Amino acid sequence: MNSLLEIEDLRVTFNTRYGEVTALDSVSLHVKEGETLGVVGESGCGKSITALSVMGLIPTPPGRIAEGAIRLNGEDLTQASEKRMQALRGGEMAMIFQEPMTSLNPVFTVGDQIAEAIMLHQKVDAAQARRDAVALLDRVGIPSPDVRAGDFPHQLSGGMRQRVMIAMAVSCRPKVLIADEPTTALDVTVQAQIFDLLNEIQREFGSAIILITHDMGAISEMADRVAVMYAGRVIEEARADDVLDYPQHPYARGLISCIPALGKDAGGAGDMLAEIPGVVPPLHKLGAGCAFADRCAHQAPRCAVDKPLLAAHGHHPVACHGVEEGWL
Amino acid sequence: MNTSFLLRRLGYGLLLMLGVVVLNFLLIRLAPGDPALVIAGEMGGATQEMLDSIREEYGLNKPVAVQLLLYIGNVLQGDLGESFFFNQPVSSLIAQRVLPTILLVITAQVLSIVIGVVLGVLAARKPNGVMSAFVSVFATIGYAVPVFWTGIMLVILFASIFPIFPVEGMQSVKLRDASGLVKALDILHHLVLPAFTLAVIYLAQYARLSRASMLEVLGSDYIRTARAKGASPRSVLFKHALRNAALPILTVAGLQFGNLISGALLVETVFNWPGMGRLAFESILRRDYPTIMGVLFFASGMVVVANILTDMSYRLADPRLRGKG
Numbered sequence A: 001m002n003s004l005l006e007i008e009d010l011r012v013t014f015n016t017r018y019g020e021v022t023a024l025d026s027v028s029l030h031v032k033e034g035e036t037l038g039v040v041g042e043s044g045c046g047k048s049i050t051a052l053s054v055m056g057l058i059p060t061p062p063g064r065i066a067e068g069a070i071r072l073n074g075e076d077l078t079q080a081s082e083k084r085m086q087a088l089r090g091g092e093m094a095m096i097f098q099e100p101m102t103s104l105n106p107v108f109t110v111g112d113q114i115a116e117a118i119m120l121h122q123k124v125d126a127a128q129a130r131r132d133a134v135a136l137l138d139r140v141g142i143p144s145p146d147v148r149a150g151d152f153p154h155q156l157s158g159g160m161r162q163r164v165m166i167a168m169a170v171s172c173r174p175k176v177l178i179a180d181e182p183t184t185a186l187d188v189t190v191q192a193q194i195f196d197l198l199n200e201i202q203r204e205f206g207s208a209i210i211l212i213t214h215d216m217g218a219i220s221e222m223a224d225r226v227a228v229m230y231a232g233r234v235i236e237e238a239r240a241d242d243v244l245d246y247p248q249h250p251y252a253r254g255l256i257s258c259i260p261a262l263g264k265d266a267g268g269a270g271d272m273l274a275e276i277p278g279v280v281p282p283l284h285k286l287g288a289g290c291a292f293a294d295r296c297a298h299q300a301p302r303c304a305v306d307k308p309l310l311a312a313h314g315h316h317p318v319a320c321h322g323v324e325e326g327w328l
Numbered sequence B: 001m002n003t004s005f006l007l008r009r010l011g012y013g014l015l016l017m018l019g020v021v022v023l024n025f026l027l028i029r030l031a032p033g034d035p036a037l038v039i040a041g042e043m044g045g046a047t048q049e050m051l052d053s054i055r056e057e058y059g060l061n062k063p064v065a066v067q068l069l070l071y072i073g074n075v076l077q078g079d080l081g082e083s084f085f086f087n088q089p090v091s092s093l094i095a096q097r098v099l100p101t102i103l104l105v106i107t108a109q110v111l112s113i114v115i116g117v118v119l120g121v122l123a124a125r126k127p128n129g130v131m132s133a134f135v136s137v138f139a140t141i142g143y144a145v146p147v148f149w150t151g152i153m154l155v156i157l158f159a160s161i162f163p164i165f166p167v168e169g170m171q172s173v174k175l176r177d178a179s180g181l182v183k184a185l186d187i188l189h190h191l192v193l194p195a196f197t198l199a200v201i202y203l204a205q206y207a208r209l210s211r212a213s214m215l216e217v218l219g220s221d222y223i224r225t226a227r228a229k230g231a232s233p234r235s236v237l238f239k240h241a242l243r244n245a246a247l248p249i250l251t252v253a254g255l256q257f258g259n260l261i262s263g264a265l266l267v268e269t270v271f272n273w274p275g276m277g278r279l280a281f282e283s284i285l286r287r288d289y290p291t292i293m294g295v296l297f298f299a300s301g302m303v304v305v306a307n308i309l310t311d312m313s314y315r316l317a318d319p320r321l322r323g324k325g
């Protein structure tokens, strides 16, 4: 089956005080109907920028899509008009953000905010949209939804707000649902509930989900395939089991070895960063070689001058000279 | 909105007005100049008997504390005293002039908010654009230029160069007896310059404030959410962003109301607008204490009412404040 969403050789740049920096380079990803693609990687590696590129929400300026294509059902979104993107956003594709506390507008009721999303994409009147909004609130597990619809965001807990965000995102049965760290701000039991909800919705609507997360536990439970990103590039990509069981890239190995026991209580971002010494180089200091070289125990002379490209070696695509040449 | 909040605000307002009464009274008594001399001067001479009888008649010979208590007692009964100059109750003097002032102040307030906010929003849409630079420069000039200067410049401009707006009074002499629409249009025509003059300083402040406020709001997560659900740029700007950016604007609008009223004093004087401001100005020149105090008292009452209205609308506009004390 063909991919629903295909990102091809995407390059996104930002104008900064260090000049133009490349935040995403040669990023290629794809996801099929009903499939969940996990995207993992350290903070600042470009996960959100990838998601925002798809939604056409890169802040421009300073950012811009410099190269590449993003195809939804074959239509290149990088060439689409703003009007067309408005029709697609919230309709064919929707996004849930990391910050449930601040992602809802404080001066409108949650019911109105969901109803607005419905009316933007469906030909229904306000009363019907309102009823649909209440039904959606019920669907995402909010008790007494008809009352809650009249609440303002500040009257709801973080978990409830994230449910509202999900209700809003799925209100038009999007083909692609991007969830950018949807549970980071929530406590563990609520996290599990939100993931269950996403799973149910996927089963019901057949949406493709792109799940961005730091949580390898969530990946092992939710994702069919995983892309590991580092410094604006995809450095390993495969079926979730393959990446989790046979990580190839030294960075991916580090990432996965940090998980105490997969599927149980996978550590948060903090734990896993502590395990890989060093930090991601800032974008304006990215050189010609492998961006991970400074932190890599297997670094070879070639690594400093020659950028490894994503290519299938053995198991699955990896961007590492060591894996490519077999000395790792 | 709860009643206890309203009652408390009203209570504060009344206390404040009592304070204003006392303060006005003391300040004016402390100012140099003998009102009896002035009144006598208006009457054409100042013999000792005349001065004495004037002092007797207006209670100026009683101790200051007694005068104050008498005044407060009268104010509580709605009696603001007799004008030294007009020999009329101050309350009826004010009643004749209150409508022109309210018309002027509210028109200026609406003009400055509407134009200011539109300019600010347009500027915030492109923070590095031409409009943004214009708003910054305009706001700086607006701050720096005194209102009477703007007024006098407009008078010069429209009196001699482009005589399309009247620069004096509220009604044309030849239309004095007109009524209905003709009268309304005539007043409106006269209102243009004074209202614009008064609006222009505050307008600049609103433009600057709404630009800053919009810029902050436009960077927030819920604006990204609005865009992510497919809202149009206009809806993002005017519905999602402005509703939030309006909150600080509303606060300032309430605070500015007092300044607007004192600004009206100057504007009414420059344009000979028959309102309370001009009455205050003339009464100050004549040391007509009861009138001055009456006008100040009434103006502070207007400010208190405006502040309560602002608070109430702020609570309506920001759901996070509803139901809080």
Ligand SMILES: Nc1ncnc2c1ncn2[C@@H]1O[C@H](COP(=O)(O)OP(=O)(O)OP(=O)(O)O)[C@@H](O)[C@H]1O
Pocket: A014, A015, A016, A023, A041, A042, A043, A044, A045, A046, A047, A048, A049, A050, A059, A062, A063, A283
């Ligand atoms: N407005 C911007 N101007 C300049 N650089 C930016 C801007 N937004 C993002 N970047 C850069 O793009 C890179 C990728 O950012 P992104 O938000 O995609 O990271 P992320 O992987 O989502 O991280 P996190 O896990 O913290 O959310 C970062 O290095 C960041 O510095």
Ligand code: SF4
Pocket: A249, A250, A251, A290, A291, A292, A293, A294, A296, A297, A298, A299, A300, A303, A308, A319, A320, A321, A322, A323, A328
């Ligand atoms: S390319 Fe070299 S430096 Fe980079 S991860 Fe592979 S071995 Fe390490």
Ligand SMILES: [Mg+2]
Pocket: A047, A048, A049, A180
């Ligand atoms: Mg992110």
